Amino acid sequence: MNRVRFMAETHNNESKHHHRDYGIQTPGTKGVPGTKRYAMAIDLRKCIGCMSCVVACKAEFGTPLGVWRTWVKTADKGAYPNTTRVFMPRLCNHCDYPICVRNCPTQATYKHEDGFVLQRYNRCIGCRTCIVACPYNARHLVPEKRTDGNLPTLVVDKCTFCIHRVKKGLLPSCVQTCVGGARIFGDMNDPESEIAKLLAKEKVTVLKPSLGTEPAVFYIGGDFEIMSENKSYSNRTTQLKEEFNTFKRQHPGDAFGDIVEGESTMYWVKKNMVDFVAEIPHKASGVGKIIKKLIFG
Amino acid sequence: MDESVIISNAFHHAPWGTPITIYFWLVGASAGSFVISSFGWVFGIKRYKPLALTASVMAIFLLMIVPVLLIWDLGQPWRFFYLMLPGYWHSTAPMAWGSILILSYPVSMMVYSVFVIKGNVTWARITGILAIVLALSTHWYTGVVMELNPGRFINHTALAPLLFLTGAFISGIGGLLLVLWVQNFFRAAEKRISWTLMSEMAQYMMYGIVFDIFLLWLEFMQTLYGNEGEYMGHDVVLMNLFSFPYIWLEAVIGLFIPLLLLVSPIKHNKVVILAASAMVAFGVYGMRIWWVMGGQFIQTFY
Ligand code: SF4
Ligand code: SF4
Numbered sequence: 001m002n003r004v005r006f007m008a009e010t011h012n013n014e015s016k017h018h019h020r021d022y023g024i025q026t027p028g029t030k031g032v033p034g035t036k037r038y039a040m041a042i043d044l045r046k047c048i049g050c051m052s053c054v055v056a057c058k059a060e061f062g063t064p065l066g067v068w069r070t071w072v073k074t075a076d077k078g079a080y081p082n083t084t085r086v087f088m089p090r091l092c093n094h095c096d097y098p099i100c101v102r103n104c105p106t107q108a109t110y111k112h113e114d115g116f117v118l119q120r121y122n123r124c125i126g127c128r129t130c131i132v133a134c135p136y137n138a139r140h141l142v143p144e145k146r147t148d149g150n151l152p153t154l155v156v157d158k159c160t161f162c163i164h165r166v167k168k169g170l171l172p173s174c175v176q177t178c179v180g181g182a183r184i185f186g187d188m189n190d191p192e193s194e195i196a197k198l199l200a201k202e203k204v205t206v207l208k209p210s211l212g213t214e215p216a217v218f219y220i221g222g223d224f225e226i227m228s229e230n231k232s233y234s235n236r237t238t239q240l241k242e243e244f245n246t247f248k249r250q251h252p253g254d255a256f257g258d259i260v261e262g263e264s265t266m267y268w269v270k271k272n273m274v275d276f277v278a279e280i281p282h283k284a285s286g287v288g289k290i291i292k293k294l295i296f297g
Numbered sequence: 298m299d300e301s302v303i304i305s306n307a308f309h310h311a312p313w314g315t316p317i318t319i320y321f322w323l324v325g326a327s328a329g330s331f332v333i334s335s336f337g338w339v340f341g342i343k344r345y346k347p348l349a350l351t352a353s354v355m356a357i358f359l360l361m362i363v364p365v366l367l368i369w370d371l372g373q374p375w376r377f378f379y380l381m382l383p384g385y386w387h388s389t390a391p392m393a394w395g396s397i398l399i400l401s402y403p404v405s406m407m408v409y410s411v412f413v414i415k416g417n418v419t420w421a422r423i424t425g426i427l428a429i430v431l432a433l434s435t436h437w438y439t440g441v442v443m444e445l446n447p448g449r450f451i452n453h454t455a456l457a458p459l460l461f462l463t464g465a466f467i468s469g470i471g472g473l474l475l476v477l478w479v480q481n482f483f484r485a486a487e488k489r490i491s492w493t494l495m496s497e498m499a500q501y502m503m504y505g506i507v508f509d510i511f512l513l514w515l516e517f518m519q520t521l522y523g524n525e526g527e528y529m530g531h532d533v534v535l536m537n538l539f540s541f542p543y544i545w546l547e548a549v550i551g552l553f554i555p556l557l558l559l560v561s562p563i564k565h566n567k568v569v570i571l572a573a574s575a576m577v578a579f580g581v582y583g584m585r586i587w588w589v590m591g592g593q594f595i596q597t598f599y
Contacts, residue, residue: 022389023387023388023389023390067309068307068309071305071306071307072305073303073305073306073307074303074304074305074306075301075302075303075304076301076302076304077301078301086301090307099446099447099448102387102389102390103389103390103391103392103445103446104387104390105380105386105387105390105392105393105396106376106379106380106382106385106386106387106393107385107387123379123385124372124373124376125371125372125373125376125377125379125380126371126372126373126376127370127371127372127392128312128313128372129312129390129392129442131309131312132312132313132443132446132449132593133446133448134448135446135447135448135449135596135599136448136599137307137309137596137597137598137599139309140309140310141310141312141372142372154372154373155372155373156372208448211447211448212447223301225300225301226301226303228525229525229526229529229595229598229599230525230526230528230529231300231301231303232303232306232598232599233529233533233595233598233599234533235300235301235302235303236302236303236306236598237302237303237304239304240303240304240305240306243308244308244597244598247308248308248310251310254310255310255311255312255313255314256313256314256315256316256370257310257311257312257313257314257315257317257589257590257593258310258311258314259311259538259539259590259594261538264541265538265539265541265542265586266541266542269315269318269542269586269590270315272314272315272316273315273316273319276314276315276316276369276370279369280369283369283374286374286375287374287375290375
């Protein structure tokens with residue numbers, strides 16, 4: 001085979017992408033003609049770290065204290081006088097091949113045909129398998145106490161790409177609020193959309209691409225220092241580390257798996273079990289209430 | 298260039314905790330104990346027949362605690378039956394399979410025990426084979442449920458089910474030896490389980506320990522030479538934060554000391570066998586701790 005023929009043949013070959021469609025209900029739709037694929041691009045060059053998106057999201061969903069659907073990770077780079085501060089908004093990646101979906105035992109989390117990865121609260125048993133599965137820390141168990149008592153608790157929740165707004169022609173709340181215009185949202189399969197044009201033009205990256213999840217949140221101008229998994233842990237400031245530890249100490253009884261660094265691991269293993277046992281009567285009273293409601297209406 | 302410092306990030310709770318570690322230990326010890334129970338009635342080794350019932354009752358008893366742990370660990374305990382509901386059941390989720398195994402395994406053991414009590418050799422054998430397949434599958438699943446998450450670096454290894462099954466085998470024998478020792482005080486003299494037999498079981502446990510050390514060594518190398526996440530698991534989780542359950546509890550107390558005891562010239566000594574059994578049973582719990590809680594520790598930072 002000569003070089004010209006080789007080039008022609010390899011160019012004409014259909015892309016040999018290996019799909020992982022099992023267990024996700026809806027096949028990946030990135031770049032598939034005739035389908036929609038909602039996605040978000042985050043232009044980190046424009047993000048000023050004002051956290052408006054975080055507040056807008058909290059307001060939109062009444063997300064309880066201590067858990068986030070979206071947050072902004074911040075890092076300081078360099079040493080004085082050559083320093084800069086970098087930001088990285090985080091949220092569920094609405095993966096094309098979401099690990100959380102294929103591992104959910106009750107199909108409570110599922111993939112919508114337009115690419116949203118969503119949560120059915122009425123099916124969720126709160127087993128947290130999906131949290132174990134998600135490589136991006138994008139999910140959380142909703143704590144029992146939240147301001148609006150009518151909203152679900154003790155089930156798993158996550159970013160929905162504001163499907164309730166998008167279906168009405170609005171932008172997701174965080175995108176709408178972003179003062180820097182850093183978050184761009186739309187159907188990446190539509191070549192005329194702003195996001196499709198941006199993705200075609202800019203150099204983009206996604207988080208942990210090697211895991212094969214095919215994230216639909218793209219970052220422009222991503223910085224290794226803030227994207228690295230290792231550095232997220234090892235380069236935390238002492239203050240941030242203490243914040244996390246305080247959080248763990250003050251929020252027992254949600255998942256029974258927290259360990260405070262610097263304190264005995266075995267003490268925490270024991271403490272988690274004590275918290276678990278202390279929760280049993282409380283959860284039992286919840287079951288009792290439901291049975292009562294079923295019988296007496 | 299100076300390294301960056303992370304000054305703000307979100308923290309979410311580690312999803313699974315102590316109840317799950319205990320559950321993994323219980324299922325393992327149950328499966329290990331049942332394997333011994335099957336020696337007599339399934340594999341036809343006559344000298345094991347007298348302890349078959351004790352072993353299977355212990356296996357059933359250990360498994361009876363499991364639903365309490367699992368169901369109350371759910372955010373919505375009263376929805377546990379969704380795990381088996383048609384239309385909800387999700388065939389690609391290991392947990393959906395696990396819930397069926399956890400239900401069917403004790404039932405099969407109970408049926409087997411009834412035939413053992415009745416002395417029905419044929420049916421004890423048939424139901425025993427079924428129960429042993431379910432015992433191994435139930436414990437295989439506990440390894441797989443975390444293995445199939447590519448993002449959980451120290452758990453994402455095909456060694457997972459083997460590590461679990463080997464741990465099950467040795468902790469099951471360890472637990473059973475302790476139970477048999479206690480039970481011997483209450484048995485009539487002619488019905489007591491002989492020390493020769495118990496020491497033979499301790500030697501099976503010793504082979505299990507050797508294999509477990511080999512598996513642990515493989516996992517150690519994989520994380521040491523691994524990618525960013527694997528090495529982080531090695532450095533931060535195994536060697537640092539979880540070094541007590543990993544190095545001390547599992548490796549030293551649970552494997553190396555019992556191994557030394559069981560290959561030494563005093564390996565047939567009662568006290569030695571009982572001490573080794575207790576250490577193994579306890580040590581395997583160390584593995585359950587670092588495996589479940591350690592594997593998830595790092596994820597809460599990303
Ligand atoms: S980021 Fe996590 S929660 Fe979101 S779709 Fe991907 S795996 Fe699922
Ligand atoms: S916590 Fe809910 S959504 Fe997550 S895996 Fe369990 S049932 Fe599915």
